Amino acid sequence: MLDPSSIPVSLYIHFPWCIRKCPYCDFNSHESSGSLDETRYTEQLLVDLAADSSWVNNRPIQTIFLGGGTPSLFSADAMARLLTGVAQRVDVASDAEVTMEINPGSLEQASQLSAYLKAGINRVSIGAQSFNARQLRHLGRIHGPADTVRVALAAKQAGFTRINLDLMHGLPDQTVEQALQDLDDALALPADHLSWYQLTIEPNTVFHNQPPSLPDDDTIDAINNEGARVLSNAGFSAYEISAWALPDQQCHHNSNYWQFGDYIGIGAGAHGKLTGTDQVVRTTRTRQPGDYLRSPHRKMKPVVKSERMLEFLICCLRLHAGFEASQFEARTGLPSSQLDHFLARAEQLSLITRYQDRIVPTEQGMRFHNNLLALID
Numbered sequence: 001m002l003d004p005s006s007i008p009v010s011l012y013i014h015f016p017w018c019i020r021k022c023p024y025c026d027f028n029s030h031e032s033s034g035s036l037d038e039t040r041y042t043e044q045l046l047v048d049l050a051a052d053s054s055w056v057n058n059r060p061i062q063t064i065f066l067g068g069g070t071p072s073l074f075s076a077d078a079m080a081r082l083l084t085g086v087a088q089r090v091d092v093a094s095d096a097e098v099t100m101e102i103n104p105g106s107l108e109q110a111s112q113l114s115a116y117l118k119a120g121i122n123r124v125s126i127g128a129q130s131f132n133a134r135q136l137r138h139l140g141r142i143h144g145p146a147d148t149v150r151v152a153l154a155a156k157q158a159g160f161t162r163i164n165l166d167l168m169h170g171l172p173d174q175t176v177e178q179a180l181q182d183l184d185d186a187l188a189l190p191a192d193h194l195s196w197y198q199l200t201i202e203p204n205t206v207f208h209n210q211p212p213s214l215p216d217d218d219t220i221d222a223i224n225n226e227g228a229r230v231l232s233n234a235g236f237s238a239y240e241i242s243a244w245a246l247p248d249q250q251c252h253h254n255s256n257y258w259q260f261g262d263y264i265g266i267g268a269g270a271h272g273k274l275t276g277t278d279q280v281v282r283t284t285r286t287r288q289p290g291d292y293l294r295s296p297h298r299k300m301k302p303v304v305k306s307e308r309m310l311e312f313l314i315c316c317l318r319l320h321a322g323f324e325a326s327q328f329e330a331r332t333g334l335p336s337s338q339l340d341h342f343l344a345r346a347e348q349l350s351l352i353t354r355y356q357d358r359i360v361p362t363e364q365g366m367r368f369h370n371n372l373l374a375l376i377d
């Protein structure tokens with residue numbers, strides 16, 4: 001028996017359009033042709049939300065994430081209407097974290113940021129990716145380094161106190177010095193959170209068909225080690241494989257994913273995960289924006305008991321703080337004794353340690369995350 005009321009719930013809202021598709025991107029993003037029908041899309045989002053609202057069970061929504069695609073192609077007015085509509089359909093916590101992703105090339109005027117803040121957005125996540133103009137061109141980004149600087153400073157000026165920068169490393173032919181320069185440039189901006197992740201080549205992308213020349217393993221290791229030193233010296237701590245934050249500035253929304261919390265996912269191609277008293281389900285929506293506008297084609301698939309342990313561990317072992325055995329039981333409905341075999345092997349290989357009820361990946365366990373996951377039965 002599961003108790004959904006003990007599990008925090010978030011809301012993810014997907015905006016599937018971008019000005020141009022980046023060659024490394026495997027997200028559900030589609031090049032926009034002409035003007036977007038904001039009203040029709042936001043109305044459909046609210047219809048979509050209403051269909052899942054019964055799963056919330058009086059739990060206040062703790063976080064909202066407006067992701068994409070490029071949500072910043074939508075006006076502040078559209079976001080204000082959307083967030084008002086959300087609050088009319090589900091209970092939103094008064095101190096909810098509300099994040100919007102911003103592509104620095106999508107904002108024409110800095111004044112838009114004040115309007116987004118007034119609309120109820122209180123955290124921005126800026127897709128910097130690199131501060132090297134040549135790399136940005138290679139990555140197919142629609143912005144240059146100066147656009148990121150302009151948007152980050154304008155966000156601060158507008159009154160945003162929580163600013164994330166997305167930054168990649170392991171870029172084509174990138175040297176250690178170039179990667180560290182990107183970090184220095186990011187740290188010069190008023191960001192309290194950095195998502196610093198390695199470029200990976202995903203199937204069904206342009207880079208997969210025409211692979212760029214990537215740095216070798218030794219260079220990646222050096223970037224990771226030196227980069228961690230730079231970020232630590234600047235006061236940032238890693239709390240997840242790719243997430244770094246100043247004290248108390250962790251992203252609550254992503255933390256909820258990684259703790260196997262619940263989230264409603266609405267919008268074209270959005271995924272959700274929800275818990276009832278006798279089941280855990282994953283939800284999906286149709287990926288094509290045109291189809292979604294006709295109908296979200298909401299689908300729901302139970303996460304059967306035999307899959308729940310794997311799914312829980314894939315999420316929670318990304319966190320430096322690990323998880324508690326009692327949390328495993330509350331969120332999967334399984335006895336923690338099911339972890340015993342995995343934990344014994346992982347402990348023997350020094351990939352995890354245990355402190356009373358808490359299971360924590362070691363430094364080795366974080367570094368060789370895939371080896372750790374491979375031990376799961």
Ligand code: SF4
Pocket residue numbers: 017018020021022025026027029068069070103127
């Ligand atoms: S801007 Fe982001 S979502 Fe859009 S194509 Fe590029 S990487 Fe993908």
